[in-house]
Amino acid sequence: MALSIHSDDFQTLLDSLREAGYRCVGPARDGTITKFKPIEQAGDLFLDEILTTVSPKEFFLAEHEAILSYRMKGKSDIELTTPSKEEYAPPTLVFGCRPCDAAGPDIVKSVMTWDYDDRFFLDRADSTVIAAIACVEADEACFCTSVELAPDSQTGADILLIPSSNSTGDTQEYSVTAITEKGRKLIDSTKGWKDGNPERASAIDEVKSNLKPSFDPAKVREWLDNGFDHEWWNTATLSCIGCGTCTYTCPTCHCFDIVDEGGQSEGVRVKNWDSCMMSLFTLHTSGHNPRPLKSNRFRQRIMHKFKYYPDLFERILCTGCGRCQRHCPVDMALKGLLEQIGRLAAETPDQVAAG
Amino acid sequence: MVISEADTTKIVNSLRVRAKELLESGEVKVIIGYGEGYTKGKAVPVFITDPGKTDQLIFDARCVNNLSMYLKHAEIKAMGKVGIVAKGCDARAINVLILESQFKREDIFILGVVCEGVGDPIEEQCKSCVANTPPVYDELFGEPIENQGWNDETFAKIEELESMTQSELWNFWVKEFDRCIKCYACREACPMCTCTRCITDKNQPQWVPTSPHSDGNYHWNLTRAFHLVGRCVGCNSCERACPMDIPLSLVNWKLIKAVHDEYEFIAGMDAETAPPLATYTEGEETDFIK
Amino acid sequence: MAEFHPKTFAFLCNWCTYTGADLAGTSRMLYPADFRVIKVPCTGRIDMEFIIKAFEQGADGVWVSGCHIGDCHYNTGNYYAQRRWTIFRQELAFLGIDLRRLKFTWISAAEGRKFADEAAEFVNRITQLGPYNEFQSILPENREVESILGGVS
Known part of the structure; x- marks a missing residue:
C-alpha cells in the first residue's frame, strides 16, 4: 500500500512518537545556524534549508560523551560505571535529514564493526530510525552524484519522504517509502501517515539531472594509489588554514579523542570529536610528528576518504554534502580538489608514479 | 566611497605588474594575495610563485581573509622571502607579529592596498577601521585615504550587553558558547595565534578542558579572547571562520575598547610601541585593588 | 542544615602577603x-588560568593578594599583574562572572592586621553570597572537586 504524509500532520506524528516512546530530532534553528535538535512542536522544524550547518552525526557519534566513570570508595576499592544503553541510545527518529546525511552513519558503520565493535555507535544506530527527505534544491557545493549517491537515494535511510507536487506555500505533501523493517515498524506504531500516492515533485528530477558528476571516484582512487608523493599536494594545500571545520561538520568524519577528566577520587573518561587536520592529532609523546605539515594532513583526509576507506570497505567515506566547501573560511572545496585530481589523472596517467 | 571603479582597476593592474617584477627579480619567492575562488563570487588566498601567473591577483570587497595568518605557517616560511598583499588589518597584524619577533621586517615585502572595507554588506568592524590606509608597507597601491575611525555603531551591541545584569550576561554567553564544537577554527584563522602548542593542547596540567561541554566551551572562549588582549586587530577572521556563528568579535571588541580606554593603545599601528600588558608606567595604581 | 562554609582560594605572593x-x-x-x-x-x-581553574574546581570565591605597588620583590611583577587584572576583570564582567567573588588586595609583610581584616571581609562576603551556583551549574558531573577542597570547609 502506497503511503503519504502531509506537513499538517507532523504534529500528530510528533505526538504519537512521544506516546510510542521515541524522541524526535529534526532540523531546527539555533541562533543563526541550523542543527538537529529534539523537536516537540512541528513549528520548530526547519525544513526549508538545503542542508543544516552541522550534520546529524552527533546522534550516532556524540560530540562529547562519558564512556566510563570512576570513584574511589576506599584506598583500593574503585567503583566503575559505564552508561547504560537506555541512557545513551534512547529510541530516536532522525526526521527530515537529507539523503546525504542519512548515508553518513551507514558508511561509517563499516569501520565501527571492523576490528572492534563500538557499542556506543552501534547501539545508537540500532535504536535510531532515519526518515530522510529527498532534495528539491541543491547548491553549487552539492556533489552527491559524484560519490554514488543522489538527491533521492535510499542509502542509510529507513524511511524516505519524497516531496510531492502538492504544496501550497508552507504546507507540503510527501509520498512515503518504508525502506527497512525498522522504518516499517515505526510507521506502524505511529500516526499521521495516510494512504495515497501523491505525484512526485518534478524539482527532484531537475536537481538530479542538473547535478552532473564532477569527478569519477574510481579514477581519483587510481591516481591516489600512486600519487602519495606527488608535488600537487604541496601547492594545492597551501591555502588551508588547518582549522578542521571541514571535519567537524562532515557527516562521515568519525575520529575521536579519549580524555580522562577528573582526579584521584573521581572522574570520567570522555570521548570527544577530534580532527586529522590538526597537527596535535598525530603528535607523538617523543615530539616526533609523522604528519608535521598541513599538506600531509590534507593528503591524509583525502586519502582516507577516497582510497583507504574504499580499499578496506569498498565504500567512499564521503556523501557529497558539500559542508566542507560551504563552511571553509578559505574556500578549500573538497569537490574542487577532487576535480583537480580527476584532471591530473586524465592528463598524466603514466607520469604519476614518477611524481 | 572614495575609491572609484577605475581606481580599483588601476590598483589591481599595478599590483599585478609589481608582483611580476618582484618574482622575476627573485626579490621574493612567493606572492600571497587574493584570487578568484572555486565557489562562484568568493575571493580566496592565492600563492603565486610563477611570474607568469600574477594576473590571478584581484582586489575588491570580497577579499575578506587576513592573509598575514599564513606568515606563521612552516610551509610558507620555508619558501623564502614572501611578498604579501596587505589591507590595513593585515598590515596591523604584521606589525604585531614583527613586534612579537615572529619574523623580521626584512623577511617580507608588503604590498599595501588602500581598503574601504570588505564584505557585502560591509562588515561591522570595517565601519570602525583605523587603518584604511595600511600603517606599514613597502609599496602602497592606491592613494592614501582618511581612516574611518571608531564608530559608535560598532560598539552599540556591546553597550546593549553591558546594560544587562550580571546573570543575564552569564546566561547569554553560556548559551552562545554552548554551540561551540571545539574545532578551533577561531584559533587557526587568527593571525595572532602563533603558539606552536596552544594552551588548550597542553595537558600537564590540562588548564582548559578539551571537552565541548558548557564548562570547556566557556573556559576556552574566555581564554582565547584574553590571550588576544592588546594584540587583537579586530579583523573578524575568527568569527568568520566559526562554523557555529558564535559572536566572537563582541568579546574581542569589548577588550579592544577596554585596552584603549585604560592604556590608550590600539594594536598594530606600529611595530615598536610595547603592548599594554607587557609594560607599565611607574607609580600607576588602580582603584579595585585595595 | 549545617552552617555554610564557602570554598575559596587565596593566591598570595611569597614575599608580602x-x-x-x-x-x-x-x-x-x-x-x-x-x-x-x-x-x-x-x-x-x-x-x-589559575583564577578560572579555581572556579572550575568549585570555588565560591577567589582572593589574590601581593606586595604594594613599588614594593615588589622583583621590582615590577605586580605592575604587570595589575594591568593583566585590570583588563581581565572587565572581560569577566562582560562574560557574566560575578565580580563580587573576586577580591584583589595589596598587603605588605608588616600588615598583619590588614591581612586579618581583609580575610574576615572576604570570607564574610563570600559566606553571605552563598555557593557560586551559577558557575557550578555549567560544571560537568562526576569530576573531582571534593578531594582538592575537601579539607577546607
Whole structure:
C-alpha cells in the first residue's frame, strides 16, 4: 500500500512518537545556524534549508560523551560505571535529514564493526530510525552524484519522504517509502501517515539531472594509489588554514579523542570529536610528528576518504554534502580538489608514479 | 566611497605588474594575495610563485581573509622571502607579529592596498577601521585615504550587553558558547595565534578542558579572547571562520575598547610601541585593588 | 542544615602577603579560616588560568593578594599583574562572572592586621553570597572537586 504524509500532520506524528516512546530530532534553528535538535512542536522544524550547518552525526557519534566513570570508595576499592544503553541510545527518529546525511552513519558503520565493535555507535544506530527527505534544491557545493549517491537515494535511510507536487506555500505533501523493517515498524506504531500516492515533485528530477558528476571516484582512487608523493599536494594545500571545520561538520568524519577528566577520587573518561587536520592529532609523546605539515594532513583526509576507506570497505567515506566547501573560511572545496585530481589523472596517467 | 571603479582597476593592474617584477627579480619567492575562488563570487588566498601567473591577483570587497595568518605557517616560511598583499588589518597584524619577533621586517615585502572595507554588506568592524590606509608597507597601491575611525555603531551591541545584569550576561554567553564544537577554527584563522602548542593542547596540567561541554566551551572562549588582549586587530577572521556563528568579535571588541580606554593603545599601528600588558608606567595604581 | 562554609582560594605572593599572613598568625590575630592559601612567588606569576581553574574546581570565591605597588620583590611583577587584572576583570564582567567573588588586595609583610581584616571581609562576603551556583551549574558531573577542597570547609 502506497503511503503519504502531509506537513499538517507532523504534529500528530510528533505526538504519537512521544506516546510510542521515541524522541524526535529534526532540523531546527539555533541562533543563526541550523542543527538537529529534539523537536516537540512541528513549528520548530526547519525544513526549508538545503542542508543544516552541522550534520546529524552527533546522534550516532556524540560530540562529547562519558564512556566510563570512576570513584574511589576506599584506598583500593574503585567503583566503575559505564552508561547504560537506555541512557545513551534512547529510541530516536532522525526526521527530515537529507539523503546525504542519512548515508553518513551507514558508511561509517563499516569501520565501527571492523576490528572492534563500538557499542556506543552501534547501539545508537540500532535504536535510531532515519526518515530522510529527498532534495528539491541543491547548491553549487552539492556533489552527491559524484560519490554514488543522489538527491533521492535510499542509502542509510529507513524511511524516505519524497516531496510531492502538492504544496501550497508552507504546507507540503510527501509520498512515503518504508525502506527497512525498522522504518516499517515505526510507521506502524505511529500516526499521521495516510494512504495515497501523491505525484512526485518534478524539482527532484531537475536537481538530479542538473547535478552532473564532477569527478569519477574510481579514477581519483587510481591516481591516489600512486600519487602519495606527488608535488600537487604541496601547492594545492597551501591555502588551508588547518582549522578542521571541514571535519567537524562532515557527516562521515568519525575520529575521536579519549580524555580522562577528573582526579584521584573521581572522574570520567570522555570521548570527544577530534580532527586529522590538526597537527596535535598525530603528535607523538617523543615530539616526533609523522604528519608535521598541513599538506600531509590534507593528503591524509583525502586519502582516507577516497582510497583507504574504499580499499578496506569498498565504500567512499564521503556523501557529497558539500559542508566542507560551504563552511571553509578559505574556500578549500573538497569537490574542487577532487576535480583537480580527476584532471591530473586524465592528463598524466603514466607520469604519476614518477611524481 | 572614495575609491572609484577605475581606481580599483588601476590598483589591481599595478599590483599585478609589481608582483611580476618582484618574482622575476627573485626579490621574493612567493606572492600571497587574493584570487578568484572555486565557489562562484568568493575571493580566496592565492600563492603565486610563477611570474607568469600574477594576473590571478584581484582586489575588491570580497577579499575578506587576513592573509598575514599564513606568515606563521612552516610551509610558507620555508619558501623564502614572501611578498604579501596587505589591507590595513593585515598590515596591523604584521606589525604585531614583527613586534612579537615572529619574523623580521626584512623577511617580507608588503604590498599595501588602500581598503574601504570588505564584505557585502560591509562588515561591522570595517565601519570602525583605523587603518584604511595600511600603517606599514613597502609599496602602497592606491592613494592614501582618511581612516574611518571608531564608530559608535560598532560598539552599540556591546553597550546593549553591558546594560544587562550580571546573570543575564552569564546566561547569554553560556548559551552562545554552548554551540561551540571545539574545532578551533577561531584559533587557526587568527593571525595572532602563533603558539606552536596552544594552551588548550597542553595537558600537564590540562588548564582548559578539551571537552565541548558548557564548562570547556566557556573556559576556552574566555581564554582565547584574553590571550588576544592588546594584540587583537579586530579583523573578524575568527568569527568568520566559526562554523557555529558564535559572536566572537563582541568579546574581542569589548577588550579592544577596554585596552584603549585604560592604556590608550590600539594594536598594530606600529611595530615598536610595547603592548599594554607587557609594560607599565611607574607609580600607576588602580582603584579595585585595595 | 549545617552552617555554610564557602570554598575559596587565596593566591598570595611569597614575599608580602604570605609573610603578612604569618605575622597575623604569630601575632595571634583571629580571622576566619575558610580559604586555602596557594603561595606563589609573585603576583606576576598568577596566570588568569589559575583564577578560572579555581572556579572550575568549585570555588565560591577567589582572593589574590601581593606586595604594594613599588614594593615588589622583583621590582615590577605586580605592575604587570595589575594591568593583566585590570583588563581581565572587565572581560569577566562582560562574560557574566560575578565580580563580587573576586577580591584583589595589596598587603605588605608588616600588615598583619590588614591581612586579618581583609580575610574576615572576604570570607564574610563570600559566606553571605552563598555557593557560586551559577558557575557550578555549567560544571560537568562526576569530576573531582571534593578531594582538592575537601579539607577546607
